[in-house]
Amino acid sequence: xxxxxxxxxxxxxxxxxxxxxxxxxxxxxxxxxxxxxxxxxxxxxxxxxxxxxxxxxxxxxxxxxxxxxxxxxxxxxxxxxxxxxxxxxxxxxxxxxxxxxxxxxxxxxxxxxxxxxxxxxxxxxxxxxxxxxxxxxxxxxxxxxxxxxxxxxxxxxxxxxxxxxxxxxxxxxxxxx
Numbered sequence: 001x002x003x004x005x006x007x008x009x010x011x012x013x014x015x016x017x018x019x020x021x022x023x024x025x026x027x028x029x030x031x032x033x034x035x036x037x038x039x040x041x042x043x044x045x046x047x048x049x050x051x052x053x054x055x056x057x058x059x060x061x062x063x064x065x066x067x068x069x070x071x072x073x074x075x076x077x078x079x080x081x082x083x084x085x086x087x088x089x090x091x092x093x094x095x096x097x098x099x100x101x102x103x104x105x106x107x108x109x110x111x112x113x114x115x116x117x118x119x120x121x122x123x124x125x126x127x128x129x130x131x132x133x134x135x136x137x138x139x140x141x142x143x144x145x146x147x148x149x150x151x152x153x154x155x156x157x158x159x160x161x162x163x164x165x166x167x168x169x170x171x172x173x174x175x176x177x
Contacts, residue, residue, distance in 0.1 A: 024161035034065035079149025089128035093146035096124020
């Protein structure tokens with residue numbers, strides 16, 4: 001009977017792991033995957049009387065999630081500037097990303113927001129640079145950097161979400177009796 005209990009614990013842990021990893025992938029959809037992980041950890045804490053997940057871990061997870069949001073904003077906005085974009089190119093990449101995400105979500109909910117943010121950042125940067133330079137080739141290059149900056153920001157944010165998943169799984173790993 002004890003072996004069935006052990007198998008059940010590990011199966012539950014496996015499903016818990018899949019749920020957390022799936023939540024981490026939501027960052028690619030712009031759906032706040034890091035905050036979903038915090039929510040799942042909080043639910044676990046409430047159901048288990050804050051053992052093994054307690055307030056200190058929940059606060060660390062919140063800090064990592066907020067760090068991810070900050071990094072996403074800074075990298076996504078200023079990567080193109082680091083590569084030589086003008087102020088108007090950076091501003092238009094940011095505005096284009098927001099507009100693209102909004103429009104993309106209207107056309108194709110969820111996935112459209114992410115695709116729209118990439119296309120909007122690219123298009124906004126191209127327009128902003130073309131306004132300054134009046135040459136298409138350098139404007140397209142800066143648009144490409146805005147696109148890459150957005151991609152890099154999401155990849156960093158996902159890496160941070162995987163750190164969060166690791167911390168939660170480490171805390172909830174079944175113990176051998």
